[in-house]
Amino acid sequence: MKDVFLGRLPILDSKQNIAAFELLFRDNQQNEVSVTDNRAASASVIIDTYGQLGIENVMGRRRGFIKVDAKFLLSDAVFLLPKNHIVFEILRSVEINDEIIQRCSELSRKGYQIALSSVVRIDKQFERLLPLVNVVKINVNALNEKELTCLINNLKRWPVLLLAEKVENRKTAKKCIALGFNMLQGFYFAKPEIISGKRIDPSKLSLLKLLLLIVKDGDVTEIENEFKYQPGLSYNLLRMVNSAATGMPKTINSIKRAIMILGRKQLQRWVQILLYTAKQKDGSSSDALVQTASVRGKLLELIAIADRPHDKNHHDRAFMVGVLSLLDALLDMEMSELVETLSIQKDMGDALLSRRGYLGRQLALIEAHEQGEFETVLTALTELGFISMSEFTVMELEALAWANRISEMVNSPD
Missing domain, CATH: 1.10.3210.10 (Hypothetical protein af1432)
Structure with a gap:
């Protein structure tokens, strides 16, 4: 078996139950980890190893988000992945042109789900894609409360689920739930903070x-x-x-x-x-x-x-x-x-x-x-x-x- 490193970060719903996972795959070449600026290279490893890893066993009944760049999104390899288990998370760096719109439309028709990664604002190019998008991931650390509220209100024009990413503490989690986010993600959830002074249930x-x-x-x-x-x-x-x-x-x-x-x-x-x-x-x-x-x-x-x-x-x-x-x-x-x-x-x-x-x-x-x-x-x-x-x-x-x-x-x- 080819050396592959599998990472799995939980994505939680508003009650902090697991709704999905973000999947991180790394190719281990010469005993080193190659991490590029866009992490879409991980997707090619998924294709190489899907049959051996059995991704459905890793996630159970939940979906897995994987980051993809334009090159991977436009390749035929995307259709090798199971539509019931995968959400294609389009990187912020991807230029939304006619070719990307056409591919996302095709993926949507075939039953795949699409997410936008690390959104901090909605410009005209992303507006073209939003009718085909299922989930918008918002980087809550990059925005103040006023900017965040404005962005959320703007996104209400489309039937998308909102996912808060970079949630690093309980205060941010509570704020995001109050603002109406459907899902939350961040290292805070790997090991929640200890809140002292509570009686054991x-x-x-x-x-x-x-x-x-x-x-x-x-x-x-x-x-x-x-x-x-x-x-x-x-x-x-x-x-x-x-x-x-x-x-x-x-x-x-x-x-x-x-x-x-x-x-x-x-x-x-x-x-x-x-x-x-x-x-x-x-x-x-x-x-x-x-x-x-x-x-x-x-x-x-x-x-x-x-x-x-x-x-x-x-x-x-x-x-x-x-x-x-x-x-x-x-x-x-x-x-x-x-x-x-x-x-x-x-x-x-x-x-x-x-x-x-x-x-x-x-x-x-x-x-x-x-x-x-x-x-x-x-x-x-x-x-x-x-x-x-x-x-x-x-x-x-x-x-x-x-x-x-x-x-x-x-x-x-x-």
């Missing part, structure tokens, strides 16, 4: 208590009793154990029996993921967090398996570090307080608190990947010494596909 507190009982090897009866206090949680457990995936010959109706069948390690993992999907007061779930935490956990586990194939305990600890790495943001608590509460092993605590130690460096590698810091990732992989870029890409794809399956399962209303 009761549903999350119950899950945290359950996690503590499992981690500390509590008695099965204690774990069972904690489930009995939460009917919704008990229903979820029974539904999961009785799902077709487990292949059970008959229906399991006992909480205790379900715990025994699932096993402590799988139960622990399930509770960790459920922590992120606990409903907020506004009715939304922490969709971005569950995705990021799930991917981190699975990717760290896969790295651990590659490193120590027969050390199951190491694999489980790596998974736990990955999933717990966002718990401070979820529960609005300091990580030091959570580490102390969970009484986890010192090397795991060091990884979570300061990214020190073996697991800490691997967690830092994954965080650098989330932020698109490609050179840092390459350096970290070289230092690890046992994973190539190609192998890391395969692991990442497996982790992304697994996280999508988990997200769909725990959020399923059925």
Whole structure:
């Protein structure tokens, strides 16, 4: 497999649930990352590797935005990409001429979606294209509030969705939602800020208590009793154990029996993921967090398996570090307080608190990947010494596909 680096940045709706992803692909030539001013070169890598990567597995049911320049947009290669999964994001540098208009019209007729990238104003050339556009991405950092309001009002003449990009903090996110943006994007959402002084949501507190009982090897009866206090949680457990995936010959109706069948390690993992999907007061779930935490956990586990194939305990600890790495943001608590509460092993605590130690460096590698810091990732992989870029890409794809399956399962209303 050709060395390819896949990045995936979440695009959220106004309730901060994941609506789509921006896909970043890089060609790794001579162990260097070539990042051009226009990032449309990434699109050619997508074409080269689409069959191997299985982009639909990476995104689940969501769409992926990819940046394209005029050269790629006018090539026949665009039609090799799946219309149900791709949004072509036209770079600001593209000159909107008759040829571009004709191609966008053709793409639209064939069912593809089109977005405009990094918009700060609407001039006459973009006005020609707007009837064919589905999404307008606005660089909110480049405009003051008056300019932003004026631009939004101007865009209301067309039936387009508005996406705020470069959202770097909670204040900007709230402002954009108030202004009527349909979607938000920015590194702020990779790891939301911690807001101190909040009480833990009761549903999350119950899950945290359950996690503590499992981690500390509590008695099965204690774990069972904690489930009995939460009917919704008990229903979820029974539904999961009785799902077709487990292949059970008959229906399991006992909480205790379900715990025994699932096993402590799988139960622990399930509770960790459920922590992120606990409903907020506004009715939304922490969709971005569950995705990021799930991917981190699975990717760290896969790295651990590659490193120590027969050390199951190491694999489980790596998974736990990955999933717990966002718990401070979820529960609005300091990580030091959570580490102390969970009484986890010192090397795991060091990884979570300061990214020190073996697991800490691997967690830092994954965080650098989330932020698109490609050179840092390459350096970290070289230092690890046992994973190539190609192998890391395969692991990442497996982790992304697994996280999508988990997200769909725990959020399923059925």
